[in-house]
Amino acid sequence: MRLYVASDKEIIEGAVTDIYFVRTTRILREKGIRRKVRMEFHTTSLPKGYEWAVYAGLEEILYVLKDKPVTVYSLPEGTLFKPGEPLLIIEGYYDDIAVYETPLLGIMRHYTSIATKAARMKRLAMNKTLLFFGLRALHPALAPMADRAAYIGGLDAVSGTISEKYLGLKPVGTMPHALIILFGDQVKAWKAFDEVVEEDVPRIMLVDTFCDEKMESLLAAKTLGKKLYGVRLDTPSSRRGNMRKIVEEVRWTLDINGYKHVKIIVSGGIGEKELIELRDIVDSFGIGTSIAFPKNIDISADIVEIYDNGEWIPISKRGKLPGAKQLYRKRPGLNDYIGLLNRSTPPSPEYKPLLKKYIDNGKLVEKLPSIQEIRNYVLEQLKEVPEPEPV
Numbered sequence: 001m002r003l004y005v006a007s008d009k010e011i012i013e014g015a016v017t018d019i020y021f022v023r024t025t026r027i028l029r030e031k032g033i034r035r036k037v038r039m040e041f042h043t044t045s046l047p048k049g050y051e052w053a054v055y056a057g058l059e060e061i062l063y064v065l066k067d068k069p070v071t072v073y074s075l076p077e078g079t080l081f082k083p084g085e086p087l088l089i090i091e092g093y094y095d096d097i098a099v100y101e102t103p104l105l106g107i108m109r110h111y112t113s114i115a116t117k118a119a120r121m122k123r124l125a126m127n128k129t130l131l132f133f134g135l136r137a138l139h140p141a142l143a144p145m146a147d148r149a150a151y152i153g154g155l156d157a158v159s160g161t162i163s164e165k166y167l168g169l170k171p172v173g174t175m176p177h178a179l180i181i182l183f184g185d186q187v188k189a190w191k192a193f194d195e196v197v198e199e200d201v202p203r204i205m206l207v208d209t210f211c212d213e214k215m216e217s218l219l220a221a222k223t224l225g226k227k228l229y230g231v232r233l234d235t236p237s238s239r240r241g242n243m244r245k246i247v248e249e250v251r252w253t254l255d256i257n258g259y260k261h262v263k264i265i266v267s268g269g270i271g272e273k274e275l276i277e278l279r280d281i282v283d284s285f286g287i288g289t290s291i292a293f294p295k296n297i298d299i300s301a302d303i304v305e306i307y308d309n310g311e312w313i314p315i316s317k318r319g320k321l322p323g324a325k326q327l328y329r330k331r332p333g334l335n336d337y338i339g340l341l342n343r344s345t346p347p348s349p350e351y352k353p354l355l356k357k358y359i360d361n362g363k364l365v366e367k368l369p370s371i372q373e374i375r376n377y378v379l380e381q382l383k384e385v386p387e388p389e390p391v
Contacts, residue, residue: 005141012064014099021098028095036307038324038341039097041088041108043081047295049391052080052334054119054378055087056152057111059368060145061104062358069096072359073341075327078152078374079354080119080381082334086325086355087299089341094303101301109299111149115378117294118153121287123382124275124390129284131172132158133267134292150291152374154382167371174204174232174265181209186216187223194224202229204265213246214253221259230263230283243274247281272390295391314340327354332384 006016028034046053058077065072070092081087087108090097122130132150135143144166147158157172164170175193183189190205203224207216217231231254233246247264254262266278267286275285305312305324314322324341328351337346341355358366369377 003141005139011103014103017099017102021101025095025098028098034093034095036092037094037303038305038312039090039094039101039301040086040304040324041090041105041299041301042086043083043297043299045083046297047391049389050116050120050295051388052082052116052385053112053297054115054153055079055081055108055112056115056149057107058088058358060107060111061088062364062368064100064103064107065090065359065362066364067362069093069362070359071357071361073324073355074358075354076356076377077369078115078377078381080334080378080385081327082336084321085327085336085338086341089304089324089355091324105299105301109297111145111152112297112299113294114146114149114291115153116297117291118150118155119378119382120272120388121275121285121291122154122379123385123387124272125279125285126382128279128282129157130155131265131267131284131286132288132291133173133286134288135160137289137292146292148371151371152378153291154375154378155287155291169371175206177206177209177234180206186210186219190220190223194227203227204230204232204263206234207231207250208233208235214249217250217262218253218257218259221254221257221262226261228259228262230265232265232267232286234266234268234286244277244281247278251281272388276390325355328352329354334385 010016055075056077058074062072070090073089075081075087132147132155134146134150138146143160144163147160147163147169148167151158151169158169159171159173161171180186180189183192186209194203205220205228207213207220213233213235220231221228231250233250247266250264254260263283265284265286266282270285270287271290302316302320304314304316304322306315316322326339326341326344328337328339328346329335330350337351339346356366358364
C-alpha cells in the first residue's frame, strides 16, 4: 500500500507526463530534428457566465522550469485575464520542453480554476469574511496547493493545518458536530472549547446540533456572554429549509436579548447564489466544495513561433493565432490590447505591458511576490471589475 502521488523529483524530471510527449521527444531526437520554439499558454474561452479568470500557479511552474535551458515570459501571478490573452510563453528547443506540457498545464489549470472561483466569491462578498473549508473534497496531497490557490483568489483565511508550514497562513476553524455529540450536551462542549483552546482563537460556537438554531444561539450567548465572538450555522441541505429565514431568526433573537455583538457565520453548501442571498445578514461564510471543485478554466499550450535563420517566424495550427504575444493593459479595469512580443506598440502610453521575463536560460531573473502580495494584487483588480452574474 502507498499514497499514489508523484514526488517533486518525478515532476521536475518530466516523468509525470502523457506518453505521446515521450514518444515525440524520442522521434525528434532519433531523426535529428531540433527546433527552437515559443510555446504560448492561453485560453480561448471561459465557463458560461465568466467574464474573466485569475491566473495562478506561476510559482510552481517556475519551480519546475528553473535550471532548464528555457526562457520564460509570464503575466504576474494573480493577474485577471480574458479569453484569448497570453498567460505564459516558454522559449526553448521543443525536445527539451515537450514532456513538461502536461504537468505545467495541470498546475496552471487547477490553480487558476480554484483561484478564479475564490475571486468570484470574494467579489460578490467583498467586505464579508470568506473562509476556505474545502480540503475534505480533495486528495490530502493537494491541501497546501488548494489553500494557496483559494487564498490568492481573495479568501480571507484557510482551515488547513499543514498550510501554516507551507504558506505561513494560520489556520482557522471552530468545532465539528462530533465534539458536541460526544459530550452529549451543547453547553458542556462549548465550555470545554473555551477552557481548552487558546485564548487568541475566536469563540465561535456551532449552534445547530440538537435544537432549533435560534435557541442554541441564545443558549451559547448566555453561556459565554461577551466572550462569544460568533455562532456558526452548518445545517445540512436536507434539513435547511429556508436558510435566510433561519439566519433572520437567529439575528433577531440575539439582538433583542442584548447580543448584537455576536456575529453569524454560515457554512455548508455555499455557492454564488447562496452567498448573494445571505450576504447582507451574514458576517462570515465557510466555503468548501464550490471552490475546491470549481468549473474548469480550460487552458491550452501551442507553438506560436519557430526560430529559423536568425529570426522568429510566426506559425500555429489552424484555429490558433500565430505569433508570441504581449498583453498590454490600461487600468483601472481590464482595458486590454494584444500585440506581438517585443514587436508591438500599444495604442497609448497608458497601456502597460504585463508579460515579463521570469527565467532567462534557466536562471530566475525576477523576484517573486509573497502570497499576501499576490492576494492584495487580486483584490485591487476585483475592485475594478463589475460584480459577476452568479452561476
